[in-house]
Amino acid sequence: MTNTHPTPDGQVADAVTDNWVDTWAPVATRPYLRLSRADRPIGTWLLLLPCLWGLTLAMLLTQSASWHDAWIAAGCAAGAFLMRGAGCTWNDITDRDFDGQVERTRSRPIPSGQVTVKGAVIWMCLQALIAFGILLTFHVNAILLGILALVPVAVYPFAKRFTWWPQVFLGLAFNWGALLAWTAHTGSLGAPAVVLYLAGIAWTLFYDTIYAHQDTEDDALIGIKSTARLFGTNTAPWLRRFLMVTVGLMGIAVIFAALPNASVLAMVLALGGPWAMGWHMAWQLRGLDIDNPDKCLQLFRANRDTGMIPLVFFGIALLV
Incomplete structure (x- = not known):
């Protein structure tokens, strides 16, 4: 496929300014790292944070912590980077024809000709195999959950073709780590x-609807569905509902775990997280402008901090 819309040095249009991939990575590796979205780290954070929520709430339940928990956290961090990369590679393989028709995505490595489909498949498998090696160090039930996670990952890229709610499928995939990390610590899945x-799924509906508003015009032209297109000018009320569901369900999870x-003090502190x-x-809702793609991207990226907030409160609760 020819590069009809090149960017300077192959840089992807929505990459973070002065990111490490385009600045420091060896030139030969850059197309593959761009394929993994390593130049846009927010996705790794959004995949990792539910893992850390699940781990810390599991520690709150058992009132125990060990060096193995540190390994679970480290393994989840490495796995989030690798599986986010493998998932994004899969997404770009399946979406290569669509990406070439959307202004924001046509500079991605496959539609721009930086990486062949065969090369992308090999790169995807390599990342997934390394992640699987890390997964094998966890409890057997967590391993089974990790394997099962491949189902929503595989389905997600096709969801936008058959449903107006592809963000639900993204949420199913991106928050699986809450189940996996909890099980890695406790040995079994719990309520x-x-x-x-x-x-986490409700949170994903919140932030990815904001993200999807960057592409609504192009998506309408090529027939791609999203909650952003579905909600249109009614986006803010829907996001408010997702906010309330996120806070309410996370609060219930904290109570069940604590x-x-x-102690009562630990529970109160932990409940400060979802609040x-x-x-x-x-705050994001107050600044939302669905007709301003730059603002939508800025708010989407702010969700790293959104997800860090409850983690801080959970960590404090563990110390009391």
Whole structure:
């Protein structure tokens, strides 16, 4: 496929300014790292944070922490980077014809001709295999959950073709780590993890609807569905609903995790996490302009901080 819309040095249009890939990475590796979105780290954060929520709430339940938990956190961090990269590679393989028709995405490595489809498939498999090696160090039930996670990852790129709610499928994939990390610590899946997972899906609907507003005109022309197109000018009320569901479900998850063994003070501190997260989401809503793609991208990226907020409160609760 020819590069009809090149960018300077192959840089992707929505990459972070002065990112490490385009600045420091060896030239030969840059197209593949761009394919993995390594030049846009927000996705890795959004995949990792639910893992850390699940791990810290599991520690709150059991009132225990060990060096193995540190390894679970490190393994989740490495796995988030690798599986986000593998998932994005899969997404770009399946979407290569669509990406070439959208202004924001036509500079990506496959439609711009930097990477062949065969090269992308090999790169995807390599990342997934390394991630699988890390997964094998976890509890057997967490390993099974990790394998099962491939189902929503595989389906997500096609969701925008058959449903107006592809963000739900993204949420199913991106928040799976809440289930996996909880199970890696406790050895079994529990109700708090499931409720936390549902809270994460609501959060994904919030931030990815904002993200999708960057492409609504192009998506309409080529027939791509999204919640951004579905909601249109009613986006803000819908985002407010997702905010309330996120905060409510995360609060319930905290209560379920804290009630058996944690102190009342620890529970109250942990409940401050979803409360403060909700305020940060409300701040995003106040600044939202669905007709301003740059603002939408800025707010989308702000969700790294949104997801860090409850993690800080959960960590403090573990210390009391």
